Amino acid sequence: MTIEQLLLMRHEIMLLIAAVIILIIELSAGKDNKSLMIPAAVIIFSLVTFIGFLPIETGKLFGGSYNTSDMIILMKNSLNIGVLIVIIQSAGWLKHSFENFDNSGGYFFIIISSVIGMDFMISAGDFLMFYIGLELATIPIAALAAVEKMKRRSSEAGIKLILSAALSSGILLFGISILYATNGSLFFSSLSSDNLNSSLQILAFIFVFTGVAFKISLVPFHLWTADVYEGAPVNISSFLSSISKASAVFILIILLFTVFNSLVSVWNTVLYYTAVITMTIGNLFAIRQQNMKRFLAFSSIAQAGFIPLGIIGGTQFGISAVIYFLLIYIFSNLGAFGVVSAISNATGKENMDDYNGLYRTNPKLSLVMMLSLFSLAGIPPVAGFFGKFFLFTAAAVQGYYILVFIAVVNATISLYYYLLVVKAMFINKSDSPIEFINNDNYTKAGLLICAIGIIIIGFAGIIFEFIESASTGI
Amino acid sequence: MDLILLILVPVLTLAALMTAGTKAQARMIAAAGTGVQLVLSVYLVIVYLMERGSGNIEQMLFTEKYVWFNTLNIYFSTGVDGISVSLILLTAIVTFTGVLASWDVDYLYKEFFISLIVLSTGVFGFFISLDLFTMFLFYELAVIPMYLLIGIWGSGKKEYSAMKLTLMLMGASAVLLVGLLGIYSYSSPTGATALTFNIIEIANVDIPVEAQRYFFPMVFIGFGVLGALFPFHTWSPDGHSSAPTAVSMLHAGVLMKMGGYGCLRVAMYLLPEAANEMAWIFIILTSISIVYGAFGAIVQTDLKYINAYSSVSHCGLVLFAILMINEIVMNGAVLQMISHGLMTALFFALIGMIYSRTHTRDIREMTGIMKLMPFLSVCYMIAGFASLGLPGLSGFVAEMTIFVGAFQNTDIFHRSVTILAASSIVITAVYILRVVAKILLGPAGDNLPSGIKDAVWNEKVVTIILIVAIAGMGLVPLWLSDMILNSLGPITEKLALIK
Numbered sequence: 001m002t003i004e005q006l007l008l009m010r011h012e013i014m015l016l017i018a019a020v021i022i023l024i025i026e027l028s029a030g031k032d033n034k035s036l037m038i039p040a041a042v043i044i045f046s047l048v049t050f051i052g053f054l055p056i057e058t059g060k061l062f063g064g065s066y067n068t069s070d071m072i073i074l075m076k077n078s079l080n081i082g083v084l085i086v087i088i089q090s091a092g093w094l095k096h097s098f099e100n101f102d103n104s105g106g107y108f109f110i111i112i113s114s115v116i117g118m119d120f121m122i123s124a125g126d127f128l129m130f131y132i133g134l135e136l137a138t139i140p141i142a143a144l145a146a147v148e149k150m151k152r153r154s155s156e157a158g159i160k161l162i163l164s165a166a167l168s169s170g171i172l173l174f175g176i177s178i179l180y181a182t183n184g185s186l187f188f189s190s191l192s193s194d195n196l197n198s199s200l201q202i203l204a205f206i207f208v209f210t211g212v213a214f215k216i217s218l219v220p221f222h223l224w225t226a227d228v229y230e231g232a233p234v235n236i237s238s239f240l241s242s243i244s245k246a247s248a249v250f251i252l253i254i255l256l257f258t259v260f261n262s263l264v265s266v267w268n269t270v271l272y273y274t275a276v277i278t279m280t281i282g283n284l285f286a287i288r289q290q291n292m293k294r295f296l297a298f299s300s301i302a303q304a305g306f307i308p309l310g311i312i313g314g315t316q317f318g319i320s321a322v323i324y325f326l327l328i329y330i331f332s333n334l335g336a337f338g339v340v341s342a343i344s345n346a347t348g349k350e351n352m353d354d355y356n357g358l359y360r361t362n363p364k365l366s367l368v369m370m371l372s373l374f375s376l377a378g379i380p381p382v383a384g385f386f387g388k389f390f391l392f393t394a395a396a397v398q399g400y401y402i403l404v405f406i407a408v409v410n411a412t413i414s415l416y417y418y419l420l421v422v423k424a425m426f427i428n429k430s431d432s433p434i435e436f437i438n439n440d441n442y443t444k445a446g447l448l449i450c451a452i453g454i455i456i457i458g459f460a461g462i463i464f465e466f467i468e469s470a471s472t473g474i
Numbered sequence: 475m476d477l478i479l480l481i482l483v484p485v486l487t488l489a490a491l492m493t494a495g496t497k498a499q500a501r502m503i504a505a506a507g508t509g510v511q512l513v514l515s516v517y518l519v520i521v522y523l524m525e526r527g528s529g530n531i532e533q534m535l536f537t538e539k540y541v542w543f544n545t546l547n548i549y550f551s552t553g554v555d556g557i558s559v560s561l562i563l564l565t566a567i568v569t570f571t572g573v574l575a576s577w578d579v580d581y582l583y584k585e586f587f588i589s590l591i592v593l594s595t596g597v598f599g600f601f602i603s604l605d606l607f608t609m610f611l612f613y614e615l616a617v618i619p620m621y622l623l624i625g626i627w628g629s630g631k632k633e634y635s636a637m638k639l640t641l642m643l644m645g646a647s648a649v650l651l652v653g654l655l656g657i658y659s660y661s662s663p664t665g666a667t668a669l670t671f672n673i674i675e676i677a678n679v680d681i682p683v684e685a686q687r688y689f690f691p692m693v694f695i696g697f698g699v700l701g702a703l704f705p706f707h708t709w710s711p712d713g714h715s716s717a718p719t720a721v722s723m724l725h726a727g728v729l730m731k732m733g734g735y736g737c738l739r740v741a742m743y744l745l746p747e748a749a750n751e752m753a754w755i756f757i758i759l760t761s762i763s764i765v766y767g768a769f770g771a772i773v774q775t776d777l778k779y780i781n782a783y784s785s786v787s788h789c790g791l792v793l794f795a796i797l798m799i800n801e802i803v804m805n806g807a808v809l810q811m812i813s814h815g816l817m818t819a820l821f822f823a824l825i826g827m828i829y830s831r832t833h834t835r836d837i838r839e840m841t842g843i844m845k846l847m848p849f850l851s852v853c854y855m856i857a858g859f860a861s862l863g864l865p866g867l868s869g870f871v872a873e874m875t876i877f878v879g880a881f882q883n884t885d886i887f888h889r890s891v892t893i894l895a896a897s898s899i900v901i902t903a904v905y906i907l908r909v910v911a912k913i914l915l916g917p918a919g920d921n922l923p924s925g926i927k928d929a930v931w932n933e934k935v936v937t938i939i940l941i942v943a944i945a946g947m948g949l950v951p952l953w954l955s956d957m958i959l960n961s962l963g964p965i966t967e968k969l970a971l972i973k
Contacts, residue, residue: 317545317546374618379614379618380611380612380614380615380618381611381615385611385614389607389610389651390546392651392655393546393655393658396652396655396656396658396659397655397658397659397669399659401652401655401656401688404651404652404655405648405649405652408648408649408651408652409645409648411648412641412644412645412647412648415640415641415644416637416641419621419637419640422621422622423625423633423637426622426625426626427622427625427626427632427633427636461541461542461543461544461548464543464545464546465543465544465545468545
């Protein structure tokens with residue numbers, strides 16, 4: 001293997017180097033210099049993110065088990081941006097609330113390991129690589145969800161996540177083994193050239209879809225979501241709800257368009273009904289939530305329900321719309337979670353009632369929250385509007401008017417509960433509002449990046465064109 | 475003239491407002507920004523008339539295209555014809571007077587003016603857009619600040635009203651969006667050209683009638699909800715009564731006109747076959763709006779509710795006129811939009827001023843206001859007369875044109891609904907004269923607070939500007955009606971070709 005070939009795995013190698021450097025810094029820093037860890041991690045990961053954008057060759061490795069294309073690189077870069085924001089945002093939590101601040105190096109190491117898993121998963125060319133990547137992405141996160149060892153809810157979240165993940169992996173593996181039994185190959189390319197159409201293969205598809213749908217938390221595989229998000233530290237919840245979800249959507253797209261391309265009519269039907277149920281159930285549950293983390297959990301389930309609209313037509317435009325939507329979703333969701341995290345770190349308050357009158361005391365936090373929620377709801381002029389609009393366009397052009405109608409009605413319902421938070425912050429009055437929070441610079445930077453992203457991505461048509469030009473080659 | 479200026483000026487005003495520290499600064503910046511906007515709009519009317527005078531017969535003038543999402547064929551294309559020019563002028567007048575009328579916002583003044591100007595940006599953007607995508611974007615941009623404006627600065631059951639209004643209008647935009655996307659996906663039936671959102675390009679395409687039958691009701695209802703189409707009008711009375719003065723003015727005066735304009739420009743113009751086929755359904759609904767709104771106004775005792783129901787009735791007349799499909803009556807529809815916009819803005823401004831002095835809007839608790847505030851009372855009378863269609867004021871011009879035009883449809887159905895709609899004039903007279911007699915005339919009531927003073931300077935400016943506009947439109951309507959009539963050609967041509 002030449003060095004050029006090895007460099008095809010640039011994203012993974014960079015992440016691995018970053019993870020190792022962080023460990024070395026932690027070991028050599030000694031007890032007194034632990035505060036170095038956060039700036040070091042931020043700088044290193046910014047570098048990794050930046051290098052990911054440099055132009056590079058694409059190709060295959062290991063006889064096709066690993067491959068990259070412009071689109072895959074784009075997906076990895078979107079993930080990197082999201083992870084960078086998560087890392088910046090977790091600084092406040094690591095400093096103030098994390099019981100074992102000494103272990104913050106470990107925290108970064110685990111997060112980066114999970115991202116390496118996601119990158120391998122997206123790049124997979126056969127089911128073996130895919131499965132290894134998937135597990136590498138999930139298991140560290142379960143450790144992180146349980147990281148606040150002294151809190152019962154956190155441990156509970158970790159256990160819940162690992163058990164449900166194990167179950168879904170089992171189902172996924174069963175699906176993969178059926179595929180192998182019927183075709184004798186694990187490679188995506190040879191599976192896709194065979195015509196999958198027997199009922200056993202359809203069953204295999206359903207199993208594989210279930211495994212991935214669990215990670216996207218599509219209904220009816222969403223039951224773990226709210227409990228885990230509520231119990232885990234806010235930053236882990238935000239990681240799970242944005243990065244982890246986006247990576248699962250990416251691999252779902254790749255699987256549907258390569259391995260299962262001959263089952264188009266089957267997966268169109270499956271996606272159609274999953275989309276309808278996911279949006280509706282997610283919305284109906286979100287309306288009644290009082291805890292902000294549970295609220296955002298159900299909102300993220302509902303948001304996931306919009307994604308199939310882009311995939312369902314099977315067009316290139318639809319795929320770019322999905323990637324664009326996810327990029328915007330990462331920014332908006334991290335913005336909302338960032339505010340929840342800032343408030344939770346400073347005061348420990350996580351209920352919607354606590355947000356009453358927030359604008360009077362913390363206008364900037366409230367504005368970022370409002371922007372993020374409007375973006376999630378799809379209100380112009382912030383980016384979420386464009387993301388949703390393109391998803392709807394992609395489905396409408398393919399003639400799915402009824403699905404679009406259901407989706408738009410759901411978007412209106414979601415507006416109701418997003419407005420409830422806006423109402424709490426801006427309209428409701430409170431005798432004891434949350435005091436002014438003096439956030440540290442990391443929190444401010446994290447929220448600022450989200451706010452800028454939310455405002456700019458919609459207006460800059462060039463970003464969408466860039467995504468569209470890259471999302472070819474499936 | 476560069477139409478993008480109409481967006482840039484409010485955006486710059488917003489940027490300036492963010493830096494404002496004190497209340498005096500905030501309101502000065504807002505007034506200056508909207509003042510510049512008003513000057514620009516007057517200038518736009520002048521250059522538009524000059525351009526037309528010099529023989530330019532293009533359908534849209536000052537057109538401009540800015541690439542936005544190239545691969546999707548989405549442009550920010552702007553352009554105006556007589557209809558949009560006159561509505562832009564209306565918007566500028568109402569926004570400027572709205573800022574002056576809210577000179578004394580008592581808290582969060584900066585945020586108030588920012589929301590107000592975001593709203594007006596949405597309206598201006600809507601009227602200059604020639605692209606369904608940007609039109610929809612600006613439509614939503616105009617609706618969402620209403621939530622904050624009513625929720626934060628409103629009165630009464632403001633949270634309920636704000637939520638109801640936002641959800642009903644957003645729900646309507648959901649229906650509308652499906653319709654617009656439907657039009658988009660049929661915008662190139664042969665597949666020879668890329669799909670497009672551009673209104674002028676879509677107008678040259680024949681969308682299959684079967685598709686039109688689905689999308690026409692969606693688009694018409696989507697826009698119609700904003701124009702208070704029965705039975706989707708219920709957001710309007712609650713919203714208006716809870717909103718602060720300037721927001722009621724802008725909402726009834728301008729926002730509801732977006733509904734009428736959208737129905738005319740998108741539903742009727744782009745889906746003409748279905749429009750001809752299905753008009754009768756909506757004619758029945760709008761007739762109900764007209765009569766029901768007027769009767770609703772009779773039984774209300776809150777001044778704002780009276781006006782809100784009268785708005786339902788008058789805006790119903792706009793949609794009714796649009797559906798009658800001939801040049802004269804559609805001309806009347808646009809005239810009615812402008813007339814109602816001015817007069818209802820005046821009404822709501824006056825109600826706000828009266829309320830700030832009497833602290834009640836209940837007509838049973840007020841008598842003899844004429845003695846206490848002669849200036850405001852006389853203005854209220856003028857607004858009332860304009861509303862009931864007194865010759866010499868704007869209402870007469872608009873309603874006469876509508877009824878004369880509507881009567882030209884010779885079949886029995888159109889004739890009978892026209893007579894029904896015309897009967898609303900009488901009902902209007904009842905509720906207007908009842909209010910005038912009840913609260914303005916008679917001996918001064920002793921249950922009102924003592925020491926009531928008449929209008930101060932900013933209130934005088936507001937009322938005088940609006941009255942001058944109303945009277946001007948009533949006395950010299952020809953230039954306006956000609957300007958609109960000339961631009962209706964393409965729309966009526968498209969609708970009539972099919973008949």
